[in-house]
Amino acid sequence: MRHVASEQPLDMGHQTETHAWDAELVPGPRGRTRRPEPGCPVEVALAAVSGRWTTLLLRELMGGPRGFTELRTLLPELSAKVLSERLRALQERGLVQAERLPGFPVRTRYELTEAGRTLRSLLVELYATGEELLRLTHAGSGDE
Template sequence: MGTIGSEQCKSGCGVERTLQVLDGKWATLVVRELMPGPKRFTELRSVLGMPSAKTLTDRLRALEHQGILTRTVHAEVPPRVVYELTGQGRSLNSVLMAMLAWGEENPAPVAVR
């Protein structure tokens, strides 16, 4: 596999598109947590370390708008809302696996005091 540089990857390339979807820590972690299957809002918030409800809601809406996940409201009292990856969202698994492999091969540097 070759390297990717600005000559090969002009504006709008796949790298930029992926970064638009996995925009920041929370979006990436939401996709990771939904890989095994659907989850409710409170389940997601709990496994993610309790981001603010607004932050999580914003990320979920953005991912839904991009076609990465679906939001299903079940007509119950109280309403039950479930988030699940679409086929497009599940296709990010290989990206996350590459990130996992890189992170395991390249541990964070030790902080200098």
């Protein structure tokens, strides 16, 4: 049985904040969500590096502009189809820009945008965190 008089409309939030947020984990109001939100900074960062091969592609582009063939050489197991898809997705996210070079055959050079270059510290931290997790969970295969 519902007690209609005591219910708040669905769109009405609480008037006071009672949750004690960790100021390091959630330094601003955008992260104070109860579910994944597109404007949450953590969700934005995760979306930027999501997708198989994306982190490796970003890593290679951190070294400077690269052509499609050069990227295929650096990541030989990455198919041309998936490389094209990842580059297109990174362009749509505003992380990579493409420049068509004159001449025949037409060549394209890919370069990180300023937004794409900001991902460097995230990739460095992801690597360090992964190393630590492997060490702590003994998941490493003795490659130490």
